[in-house]
Amino acid sequence: MRTPxxxxxxxxxxxxxxxxxxxxxxxxxxxxxxxxxxxxxxRIFGFIADKRHAxxxxxxxxxxxxxxxxxxxxxxxxxxxxxxxxxxxxMQGSFLAPARLGDFIECRTRLERKTRAILFVSGRFxxxxxxxxxxxxxxxxxxxx
Amino acid sequence: MSRVQVDTSGFGGFAxxxxxxxxxxxxxxxxxxxxxxxxxxxxxxxxFASIVLGDVARQVVAEKQPGAGVSALSxxxxxxxxxxxxxxxxxxxxxxxxxRTVLFISGDIRSGERILMTVTGVYAIKExxxx
Numbered sequence: 001m002r003t004p005x006x007x008x009x010x011x012x013x014x015x016x017x018x019x020x021x022x023x024x025x026x027x028x029x030x031x032x033x034x035x036x037x038x039x040x041x042x043r044i045f046g047f048i049a050d051k052r053h054a055x056x057x058x059x060x061x062x063x064x065x066x067x068x069x070x071x072x073x074x075x076x077x078x079x080x081x082x083x084x085x086x087x088x089x090x091m092q093g094s095f096l097a098p099a100r101l102g103d104f105i106e107c108r109t110r111l112e113r114k115t116r117a118i119l120f121v122s123g124r125f126x127x128x129x130x131x132x133x134x135x136x137x138x139x140x141x142x143x144x145x
Numbered sequence: 146m147s148r149v150q151v152d153t154s155g156f157g158g159f160a161x162x163x164x165x166x167x168x169x170x171x172x173x174x175x176x177x178x179x180x181x182x183x184x185x186x187x188x189x190x191x192x193f194a195s196i197v198l199g200d201v202a203r204q205v206v207a208e209k210q211p212g213a214g215v216s217a218l219s220x221x222x223x224x225x226x227x228x229x230x231x232x233x234x235x236x237x238x239x240x241x242x243x244x245r246t247v248l249f250i251s252g253d254i255r256s257g258e259r260i261l262m263t264v265t266g267v268y269a270i271k272e273x274x275x276x
């Protein structure tokens with residue numbers, strides 16, 4: 001295993017969460033990100049919004065929300081593959097409500113369909129009980145057609 | 146035309162910097178923009194697209210409805226090709242339609258002649274505060 005990349009800011013994980021190992025420089029730049037297993041064994045991910053993630057109004061920037069989505073919907077796609085990798089083909093985000101500075105944003109992913117060459121992955125992003133973004137995405141399995 | 150930095154917000158400044166020169170936006174792919182394969186991270190490509198479309202949205206609304214704000218309702222990003230370290234990425238966007246409450250914007254992200262991403266966005270126009 002490669003050594004995980006450090007993030008420029010050290011943030012303690014919320015209780016019950018652990019730091020994700022990040023290997024993409026852009027993700028490490030914006031991290032740390034956290035993960036845990038929920039009661040049903042589903043892997044969920046989160047980050048605490050700080051000023052690196054916010055726009056001028058103190059809301060989490062769409063670019064940050066989509067980067068978080070790309071990282072962990074991609075993780076869900078990769079976990080569905082054995083010995084193969086995939087790349088993002090398309091990603092659509094609907095911004096239901098703003099997330100704000102200091103919020104803990106959680107991500108739940110779902111593999112909607114897997115064909116030999118294409119994966120369909122969706123994600124739901126929430127702050128507490130409120131959904132803030134839904135994402136649908138398409139991933140291409142490299143080397144398959 | 147002279148080059149100015151756009152979206153100097155926390156994220157825009159920290160993920161960027163992103164520049165505008167007339168109608169053209171750009172950033173240079175630096176080490177912190179990469180993914181694990183040493184190519185431009187998809188998140189940064191979408192972040193750049195959202196900065197370009199958001200800036201165009203704000204400019205159009207500032208002309209039409211001074212004092213009103215914008216917020217993204219939807220962004221759809223298609224990853225046409227990969228960006229490589231050291232390349233300069235450029236972006237342009239145009240308004241397809243503006244209603245009183247909503248903007249439809251589409252854009253292209255390129256490296257030279259090569260298209261990296263096509264993107265469409267729908268933005269809400271928010272009433273000026275106190276209106």
